[in-house]
Amino acid sequence: MTLATGHPVRHFDRIDSTNLEARRLAEEGERGPLWLVADQQTLGRGRLGRSWVSEPGNLYATFLFAIAADPQAAAEVSFVAALAVHDAAVALRPGLSPRIKWPNDVLIGGAKFCGVLPEVVGGSPTRIAIGCGVNIAHAPQGTPYPVTSLGAGLAVASVLAELDASLARRLAQWDEGRGFAAIRAAWAAHALGLGGKVTAMAGAKQLTGTFTGLAADGALMLQEADGTLTPIHSGEVSFAELEALRRKHA
Ligand code: BTN
Numbered sequence: 001m002t003l004a005t006g007h008p009v010r011h012f013d014r015i016d017s018t019n020l021e022a023r024r025l026a027e028e029g030e031r032g033p034l035w036l037v038a039d040q041q042t043l044g045r046g047r048l049g050r051s052w053v054s055e056p057g058n059l060y061a062t063f064l065f066a067i068a069a070d071p072q073a074a075a076e077v078s079f080v081a082a083l084a085v086h087d088a089a090v091a092l093r094p095g096l097s098p099r100i101k102w103p104n105d106v107l108i109g110g111a112k113f114c115g116v117l118p119e120v121v122g123g124s125p126t127r128i129a130i131g132c133g134v135n136i137a138h139a140p141q142g143t144p145y146p147v148t149s150l151g152a153g154l155a156v157a158s159v160l161a162e163l164d165a166s167l168a169r170r171l172a173q174w175d176e177g178r179g180f181a182a183i184r185a186a187w188a189a190h191a192l193g194l195g196g197k198v199t200a201m202a203g204a205k206q207l208t209g210t211f212t213g214l215a216a217d218g219a220l221m222l223q224e225a226d227g228t229l230t231p232i233h234s235g236e237v238s239f240a241e242l243e244a245l246r247r248k249h250a
Contacts, residue, residue, distance in 0.1 A: 003161055005168045009035040016043040018062035019117055022129035025064060026122030032064040037160060046115055048236065057137030059159050063167060066125040069176040074120045074128050075218045078104045079187045080174045081116045081130045086190050087166035092154060099192040102220050102237055110245035111148035134159055146246055184214050193239030198222055200237040202230050211239065
C-alpha cells in the first residue's frame with residue numbers, strides 16, 4: 001500500500017514493536033521513507049523506558065527515513081512529529097484544540113491521546129524512526145497520567161493518511177534543520193505551560209521556575225526565581241497549567 005504522499009506502508013497484524021522493526025530494517029540498510037504499521041504490538045515501547053499498551057483499534061506506526069543533517073538534528077524531529085500529530089488531529093476533528101506537552105506528548109483537555117518516540121536507528125546516512133501511538137478507539141487504563149482518545153468514529157487508516165500528510169508538510173518546513181526556527185515557533189504556539197510554572201529534575205535536583213521557552217537544541221528552559229536559567233533535556237516535567245487543566249476536567 002502507498003499513501004497519497006508516495007510513502008509506502010508495510011503492515012503487520014502483530015509485531016513486537018514498529019520502532020524495533022525500524023531498527024532491524026535500518027541495520028539491514030533500509031533508508032525509507034517508509035511507514036511500519038501494526039494492528040497490535042506485543043512489546044510496544046514508550047518514553048522513559050515505559051511500555052505502550054498496544055491493543056487493536058488504535059494507531060501504532062513508525063515512520064523510518066534518512067536525513068542528511070547530522071544526528072544531533074534528530075532531537076528537532078521530536079517537535080516536528082508532535083506538531084504533525086497536532087495538525088492531523090485538528091484536520092480530523094476540526095473542533096479540537098490539542099496542546100503539546102514538552103517535548104512531544106499531544107493532549108486534549110489535559111489528557112494524552114498520542115505519544116511520540118523518535119529514535120536514531122542507523123548511521124551513514126542517519127536514519128530516524130518516529131514512532132507514534134495514537135489512541136483512536138480506546139485509551140489504555142492504568143497509565144500514570146490521564147489519557148483520552150480521538151474517538152472510535154475514526155478509521156485507523158484515515159488517521160494514518162492525515163498524519164502522513166501533516167508529517168510530510170512539517171518535515172518540508174523543517175528542511176533538515178534550516179527551518180527549525182519556524183517549527184519551534186509553531187510548536188510554542190500550541191505548547192502547554194509556556195510562560196508558566198514548571199517543575200523538573202536536573203540530575204538529582206528538583207527545580208521549580210518558569211518555562212521560558214525552548215533552547216536551540218529543543219531543551220526546555222527553566223528560569224528560577226533568582227534568574228538562573230537551566231536547560232532540561234529529558235525526564236518527567238510538571239506544568240502548573242496542566243495540573244489546573246486536569247483539575248478542571250476531572
Ligand atoms: C510515549 O511514551 O509517549 C511514546 C509512545 C510511543 C508509542 C509508539 S506506538 C508505535 C511505536 N512503536 C513503539 O514500540 N512505540 C511507538
